[in-house]
Amino acid sequence: MTPYIANLSLSHFRSHRRTRLGFDGRPVALYGPNGAGKTNLIEAVSLLSPGRGLRRAAAEEIIRRPEAIGWKIAATIEGPGLGHEVEITAEPGQPRSLMLDGKSAPQLALARLIRIVWLVPAQDRLWIEGAEGRRRFLDRMTLSFLPDHGEAVLTYEKSMRERNRLLKDDVRDPGWYRALERQMAEAGSRIMENRAEALSRLSAAQDDTATAFPAADLSLIEVEGTPAPGPDALTDALAASRPRDLAAGRTLIGPHRSDLAATYRAKDMAAAQCSTGEQKALLISLILANARALKAETGAAPLVLLDEVAAHLDAGRRAALFDEICALGAQAWMTGTGPELFAELGDRAQHVAVEEQGGESLARIEEPSP
C-alpha cells in the first residue's frame, strides 16, 4: 500500500489561517486563481520531508501576518501498517519542531516515513542557471533513494565550513587542515557514491518504461582536481589543493562543486539547448523516473508534488502525465489556475478549489464536473 496523506490541517501557515482537508489517496488537483494559496498547501506537504520544503523557506518566513503567532501543520499519514500522526510547529523566533505520533522526533525521522519528490516553476530554468540548483535537484532525488545521504551532506558541509574559516583566517596549521579534510573526504566520498548510485537507478527507471516524456542521459561533472570517489584520494586531493584554496579563501574542489549534465536522448542535445517546453518535459521525465524507481524498490510510490505543472504542457502531454501518475498509484499533488486543466483526470483524482477571501485562503474538495 502506498503511503498517502489522509488528513492535512494548516494553522496560520502563510495565507491559510485554518485549513482542514481529508484525502483518500487519489492524486490531488488543486486549482484556483494566482495568489489563492495553492502552492502554500503543497509547500506544507513538502515540509513533511526533511529540509526546508519546496520554497527553502525559514520557519519565520512562513508565519502568517499580521497575527504572527507561529504556525502548525498537522497531518495523518496512512500506509502499510499503522498510520502516523505528524505535527510540525514553529513559534516566532524559534526553529521548527517535529512531533511524530505524539513524541518529539528529529527531522531526519521524516525520511523514513514518507518519501516526497517535487517539481516547482523555479526549477524551469534549472538547466540554464548555475550548477547549485542542479546539485540540489540531484541531491533531493538521491536522498529519496538513500535516506542517509542527508547525514553525509550535513557532515561534509559542516567540516567544509570549518575548513573555509581556516582558509579565510589564513590559519597555517597543517594538522588541523588534515583532520578536517579527512572528515570531508569520508563524507564527500559517500556523497559522490550516493549520487552515482541515484543516477544509475534513474537511468534504469527511464530505460524500463515506455513514457510520453523524453528520456534524459545524465552524468556528473566534477571540477578539475576532484578525484574519483574514495576517502584516501579525496583527502590527498584536498591537501594538494590547499595552496590554491588559501589564495581563494574557500574550498575549490570536491562534491560541493559537482554539476549534473543532462542530454535529451532522442535528439542528442544538451538540456540547456532545448526549448523551454522540452526542458520542462525532461524535468517531469526525471521526477517520474525517480518515482517509478522508488516504487520498484520499496513497493510504494512517493508523494509527487507538481506545482503549476500544466503551464508548459500541451493537452496531449498533460493527459499522458495524468495517465502515468495514475498508473504509478502515487498521491500526486498538482496545482493549476483552472479546473479545466484537470478535467481529463475526472474522478481518478480529488479536486480541491482554493480561493482567497478577505486575506485568507479557503480550500474545499469539489466534485469534478461531468
Next chain:
Amino acid sequence: MTDAPKDIEALIEVMARLPGLGPRSARRAVLHLIKKRGQLMRPLAEAMTRVADTARECLNCGNIGTADLCPICSDERRANGQICVVEDVADLWAMERGGAFQGRYHVLGGTLSALDDIGPDDLRIPKLIDRVRGEGATEVILALNATVDGQTTAHYIAGEIEGLGVSVTSLAQGVPIGGELDYLDDGTISAALKARKTL
C-alpha cells in the same frame, strides 16, 4: 518576578543560572532549601564554600580535584601506559563510573572548532603531546564524541601523535549493551556491522 525579599531574590537569580534550572525551578529549590535550613541549606552552603576554596584543575590532566594533582594522576597504579583523551570532566566521570579503565586521562576542555574560534592551543593538546613523550605512554585512547567537531579533534590528535611510537585507538561505535537493534539509527547499525567480530 517573585515578591521575595531582595537577598532571597538574588539567590533565586543565581540558582536560575545553573544548568537544568529555570526561574521557576530555582524558586522552588530555594524555597525548599529555606524550609530545610538546618538539614540541607547550611550543609550545602558549607560544602560549596569548601569546594569553592579548594577545587582546581589538575595540572597534569585537567580533571577537577582539590590538589595540584588529581587522585588519578597521583595514583601510581594507574600509570599503565594508557591515556584516555576526553572532551570534558563530565566524560571522565562517565568513564570512571564504568570502572573498566585502569589508566590515566587527559581532559581537552572542548573540541576544535574554527567557527567558534577554538584552536589546538585553546585546548590542552600541546600538554597531551608532552605527556605522551614524558610519561612513556604506549596507547592513547580517543574517547571523543561522535560529532563532526569531536571526530575532527580525534583526527587532529591522531595526526599530532603519529610518529611518537604510541598506538592511537578510539572507542568502538555500535550496539549499546542491552540495546535492541530495532531502536538503533541506521548510522549506528552500519558502524556496528563494520566493526563486527568473530565469536
